[in-house]
Amino acid sequence: MDLKLLEKLTQTFGPSGYEGEIRAAIREEVASLGDELYVDRLGSLVVHRRSAAPQAKKLLLAAHMDEIGLMVTHIEEKGFLRFTNIGGLYPLHHIGGRVRFANGLIGTIYVERREDRSQAPQLKHLYIDVGAKSREDCPVAVGDPGVFVGSLVQQNGRLISKTMDDRIGCYVLIEMLRQIQAPAYDLYVVFSTQEEVTLAGARTSTYRIAPDIAISVDVTLTGDTPKALPMAVELGKGPAVKVKDSGMIAHPTVRQMLIDAAQQADVPYQLEVLQGGTTDAMAMQLVREGIPSGCLSIPSRFVHSPSEMVDEADVENAIKLLVATVETN
Amino acid sequence: MENLVHTLEVLSNAFGPSGSEMEVRQLVRERTEAHAQQAYVDALGNLLLTKRGTKRDLHVMVSAHMDEVGLMVVGYTQGNLRVATIGGIDPSILPGLHVLVGRKKHPGVIGVQAIHRTSHKSREQSPDIEDLAVDIGAQSEEEARKLAPLGTPIIFATRFHAVERMCSGKAFDNRAGCTVLTELLQGDPFPCDVTGAFTVQEEVGLRGAGVAAYAISPDLAIVLEGTVADDLPKKESDVSPTTELGKGPAITVKDRSYVTYPPLLRHVIRTAQEMHIPYQIKQPGVSGTESGAIHRVGVGIPSITISVPCRYIHSPVSLLKLDDLENTIRLIQAVLSTLPSDILKIK
Numbered sequence: 001m002d003l004k005l006l007e008k009l010t011q012t013f014g015p016s017g018y019e020g021e022i023r024a025a026i027r028e029e030v031a032s033l034g035d036e037l038y039v040d041r042l043g044s045l046v047v048h049r050r051s052a053a054p055q056a057k058k059l060l061l062a063a064h065m066d067e068i069g070l071m072v073t074h075i076e077e078k079g080f081l082r083f084t085n086i087g088g089l090y091p092l093h094h095i096g097g098r099v100r101f102a103n104g105l106i107g108t109i110y111v112e113r114r115e116d117r118s119q120a121p122q123l124k125h126l127y128i129d130v131g132a133k134s135r136e137d138c139p140v141a142v143g144d145p146g147v148f149v150g151s152l153v154q155q156n157g158r159l160i161s162k163t164m165d166d167r168i169g170c171y172v173l174i175e176m177l178r179q180i181q182a183p184a185y186d187l188y189v190v191f192s193t194q195e196e197v198t199l200a201g202a203r204t205s206t207y208r209i210a211p212d213i214a215i216s217v218d219v220t221l222t223g224d225t226p227k228a229l230p231m232a233v234e235l236g237k238g239p240a241v242k243v244k245d246s247g248m249i250a251h252p253t254v255r256q257m258l259i260d261a262a263q264q265a266d267v268p269y270q271l272e273v274l275q276g277g278t279t280d281a282m283a284m285q286l287v288r289e290g291i292p293s294g295c296l297s298i299p300s301r302f303v304h305s306p307s308e309m310v311d312e313a314d315v316e317n318a319i320k321l322l323v324a325t326v327e328t329n
Numbered sequence: 330m331e332n333l334v335h336t337l338e339v340l341s342n343a344f345g346p347s348g349s350e351m352e353v354r355q356l357v358r359e360r361t362e363a364h365a366q367q368a369y370v371d372a373l374g375n376l377l378l379t380k381r382g383t384k385r386d387l388h389v390m391v392s393a394h395m396d397e398v399g400l401m402v403v404g405y406t407q408g409n410l411r412v413a414t415i416g417g418i419d420p421s422i423l424p425g426l427h428v429l430v431g432r433k434k435h436p437g438v439i440g441v442q443a444i445h446r447t448s449h450k451s452r453e454q455s456p457d458i459e460d461l462a463v464d465i466g467a468q469s470e471e472e473a474r475k476l477a478p479l480g481t482p483i484i485f486a487t488r489f490h491a492v493e494r495m496c497s498g499k500a501f502d503n504r505a506g507c508t509v510l511t512e513l514l515q516g517d518p519f520p521c522d523v524t525g526a527f528t529v530q531e532e533v534g535l536r537g538a539g540v541a542a543y544a545i546s547p548d549l550a551i552v553l554e555g556t557v558a559d560d561l562p563k564k565e566s567d568v569s570p571t572t573e574l575g576k577g578p579a580i581t582v583k584d585r586s587y588v589t590y591p592p593l594l595r596h597v598i599r600t601a602q603e604m605h606i607p608y609q610i611k612q613p614g615v616s617g618t619e620s621g622a623i624h625r626v627g628v629g630i631p632s633i634t635i636s637v638p639c640r641y642i643h644s645p646v647s648l649l650k651l652d653d654l655e656n657t658i659r660l661i662q663a664v665l666s667t668l669p670s671d672i673l674k675i676k
């Protein structure tokens with residue numbers, strides 16, 4: 001594992017719509033890994049790697065670089081901040097946690113005292129304390145976006161951090177780009193924007209590229225924690241080849257392509273049916289006249305919390321699987 | 330040139346629930362067509378007018394939806410009309426309202442029992458739409474079907490009023506935006522090419538804007554709206570309103586449908602500050618606008634929504650301040666006149 005790279009990826013600021021910093025960080029890493037590199041209209045970073053094979057098909061691989069976060073909606077007289085979600089937030093995951101704004105400022109997230117504690121708190125019950133003494137004294141403005149705080153830890157073959165969703169996917173694609181020798185496809189690697197809000201980055205990048213096949217690389221949930229919703233995906237059992245999620249059904253050809261690559265690279269894999277959630281592939285499959293699409297998932301526990309956990313071997317195997325996918329026809 | 334209040338009055342009074350925007354389209358078309366080099370109505374009914382720029386470095390789509398919320402005839406109880414809502418309307422505001430049925434504008438009343446005949450209990454419950462009926466004075470189902478065939482659209486009968494700087498009327502969401510766009514198109518050319526899009530069916534799912542954006546394929550989009558001003562005193566003391574009347578155009582940073590492209594947001598705010606035009610940030614995260622449909626079209630279209638604050642939208646009558654309308658026009662004019670050519674360049 002290149003822990004330094006993963007640290008840089010997970011800790012760099014980039015809530016949906018505000019991907020400037022993370023784009024710059026990824027750009028540094030991929031600058032020499034493609035034949036062409038560009039930023040498209042909604043801010044996605046695209047690395048194009050040509051194939052020597054004549055008439056190679058266009059393959060698009062996408063990992064989203066945006067992360068969930070929050071946006072300030074109101075500053076109270078005493079300087080406390082109220083906020084709305086950027087992407088899917090679960091209030092319980094963030095009480096007692098911290099938020100970081102673009103300028104580095106940190107706030108504590110906490111919850112009001114509630115008379116009725118029988119129900120889980122809602123976002124409107126939460127507030128942020130940045131240490132301001134009053135509204136006038138508050139160094140944050142309405143409309144400022146922030147992200148959650150959670151450092152990277154490597155332990156027992158697992159990795160824990162904020163924003164594994166989907167910087168682990170970005171990590172996998174960067175490593176893959178480093179390792180590929182001779183792509184059998186005309187390869188476009190897209191680090192997409194706005195996945196957590198509207199999927200608009202991948203959708204529009206795909207429109208411009210018009211690929212023959214599109215695959216997203218993102219995290220998925222697991223069914224291996226106490227009283228988890230039954231789901232046949234476990235941490236450490238290999239990357240997951242998506243069959244279906246709530247936004248798309250993987251194209252059978254693309255699914256088989258990933259399974260064949262797993263067998264060829266001799267890495268374990270699991271099949272995934274995800275009941276709640278989706279990825280960039282949902283948008284990509286419907287672009288233009290339709291694009292056969294699929295998804296390779298990195299199993300992750302505690303998704304959309306500040307402590308998302310993945311397995312190192314799953315990550316390494318996902319890289320091997322994708323290298324095999326790209327190099328074989 | 331027609332004065333601003335009169336344009337707003339004519340457009341506010343016009344008939345145009347989602348899917349039946351013809352009258353509004355005609356009214357804006359006759360006011361703008363002469364000022365555009367190209368004008369056409371697309372397959373869904375959007376009116377697209379292109380005003381060529383002096384520099385032509387960028388092409389900006391400026392949209393305003395023409396449609397308003399309303400009702401539609403879905404059945405009959407003897408001579409009375411059963412209705413469904415078109416767009417978001419709270420049925421509890423409907424009883425007793427004066428409405429206009431169909432494009433011929435037959436008068437109708439949303440029937441209520443005389444207070445002498447209602448029980449205390451029924452007065453405490455708010456009605457569902459199924460409990461309500463529109464009375465057009467028909468004596469039989471046959472007569473009702475003739476006057477208002479199934480599918481006939483219905484609007485609120487509210488007439489426009491203006492006193493000093495305050496205007497009241499129906500459908501300020503989004504005839505306020507249509508007024509702003511009409512005014513912009515009537516003015517001098519901008520440096521950039523501008524295509525004004527008077528769109529259809531926003532209130533039922535942003536349907537017109539997406540196809541208009543596909544046809545226009547602009548570099549950037551500005552969406553004009555009349556939006557919620559819920560600035561009256563509330564029970565909970567320390568909460569911020571969505572927008573406030575009189576505080577200037579409301580700029581969206583993020584709503585439920587999209588996140589504003591930061592360089593465009595910065596340009597709009599900087600322009601307002603430099604021109605000393607009052608502005609407010611619309612409370613982030615509230616409601617969805619056409620930017621949500623436009624930004625994801627084609628190779629991507631960086632978008633921003635800018636709204637005239639209006640109290641009581643999606644009801645029979647809204648209030649707006651002329652200052653806000655004028656300041657919105659000034660702001661958009663300045664934004665379009667000073668758009669930096671490199672606004673699309675991001676590192």
Ligand SMILES: [Zn+2]
Pocket residue numbers: 064165166195218219
């Ligand atoms: Zn994700």
Ligand SMILES: [Zn+2]
Pocket residue numbers: 394502503531554555
């Ligand atoms: Zn509207």
